[in-house]
Amino acid sequence: MEMIKKIFNKSSLLVPLVSILLGLLVGALAMLAGGYDPLLAYGSLFKRVFGSSYHMGETIRAITPLIFTGLAVAFAFRTGLFNIGVEGQFIMGMTGATLIGVLLDLPWYLHGPLAILTGALFGGLWAGLVGYLKAKRGVNEVISSIMLNWTALYLANYIVTKFLLEPGQQKSRNVHESALMSIDWLVQLMDKARMHWGTFVALACVLVFYILLWRTKQGYELRAVGHNPDAALYAGMNVNRTIVKSMFISGVFAGLGGVFEILGVFGNQTVLAASVGYGFDGIAVALLGGNTPIGVLLGAVLFGGLSYGSNGMSFGAGVPSEIVRIVIGSVIFFVAAHGIVKFILKPLKLKRSDKSKEAA
Incomplete structure (x- = not known):
């Protein structure tokens, strides 16, 4: 409170x-x-965002991945780390979910949760690698994480083209319907906007972020190591393990964002020519939100609304x-x-x- x-x-x-x-x-x-005309442009932006149930649903869809990536960046910041590799962790989350969604054919109550868990684990392990390099080898996390963004991009493209590719196309085969996370009744309610369970998971992650960092012993250790590693070591905390743990949790948030882009929005993974951009936007969202969970939520609403509404400015005012x-x-x-x-x-x-x- x-x-x-x-x-x-x-x-x-x-x-x-x-x-x-x-x-x-x-x-x-x-x-x-x-x-x-700025008045016409901003009016067109707001009309695009709030003008119909479809556009409102699509705005929520655009906000959702920014919540995940903003939380990932903010969590690392709060524990004294700069996770600039959220972009790569997001992509690895996409890839993990696509692998399970395409290669396995399971009942829905197993398939979806397994795809989510795998994608989150891919993102967490990718970030955990950055934490390990910092803890064991003293490698600055900014350098390693930004280099791993490109590694994740090309590794994801290799996995898609080698194991998952739809013949004749630059994308993976479609994820089995049993793994999809769209909400049919909400899709119909919002005039077929791409609504999915990821939005509710993102809101739950906002609460998890707060409880974990400020209401648990583990959270106290994570923040203590971030504030002063030497004092934390003197107090008997395992600093290296805490650094890896912090990066892993941050990567899980990022990976979940990628998971729901595949399972909730697109249903397949394309061969990426460039990074998707959500990870870098997450840095701005975390900054605007003051690295607090509620602040990240509000920052994501602003950024998602502006990003989706920009098309309204283009069509309505020629901007x-x-x-x-x-x-x-x-x-x-x-x-x-x-x-x-x-x-x-x-x-x-x-x-x-x-x-x-x-x-x-």
Whole structure:
């Protein structure tokens, strides 16, 4: 409860909210400079996101993987690690789920859970490798994790082309229906938007994140090692094991995001020409959310809404989708440079303090 109160108090909310408004303002200025109408563009964006049950469902679908990747980045941050390899762990989660979904044919009550577990394990082990290299060999996790992003991309493509390829196409064979995680009644309710169980799992992971880090002994050890490894070692904690464990858990979150993209959205895995991008967006989501679980959820809602609504800006106002990236980049800038936002808010705080003194 303390964490939730901290997130929703005025001082914690004001800086990100002002940062978002400033980001939207910078985006509007960029549109004006390009000869576009910002009011029409933002109106088209909101219409795209909220205009119909289908678009609302697709927006939720776009938000879901960002929750997973944001949690993955934030969890590592909270334990003193910078997991920039979420992109690769996401891809490995996709690959693990595809392997089980395509090669095995099991009853639905075994097939789906096994595919989810395998994908999560693939993501966790891929991140655990980064933790092992740091703990045992002293390799900086930023360097190893970003290199493993490319390794994951090419390894996934090799697995798909060697063992799973649909003849004549650049994608895997379709996952068996018994492993799919779409929710039929919700798909129909949202006018055939691609709704799946991953959204509910993502919300559960937000709760797991909070409970694990702030309500368990293991979470205390993870945070203690992140704050001060030397003090944690002196207190009798196994620092190396904790580093590996932290990266593994972070990778599980990322892997789950990849799992549900396969089992809930596409039903197959394509031969990727480039990274999918969710892992890198997860860094921005975690930053915007202050590396807190509720903050990540809210950040994912913002980023997912902007990303999906960008098509509305393109069709409704003729604005290039790259403008949305300017908005997102501006929001990240103002959140990261929170000193600028606090400087802007300082006159307002001084006026309030003067009024309170006059009232007294």
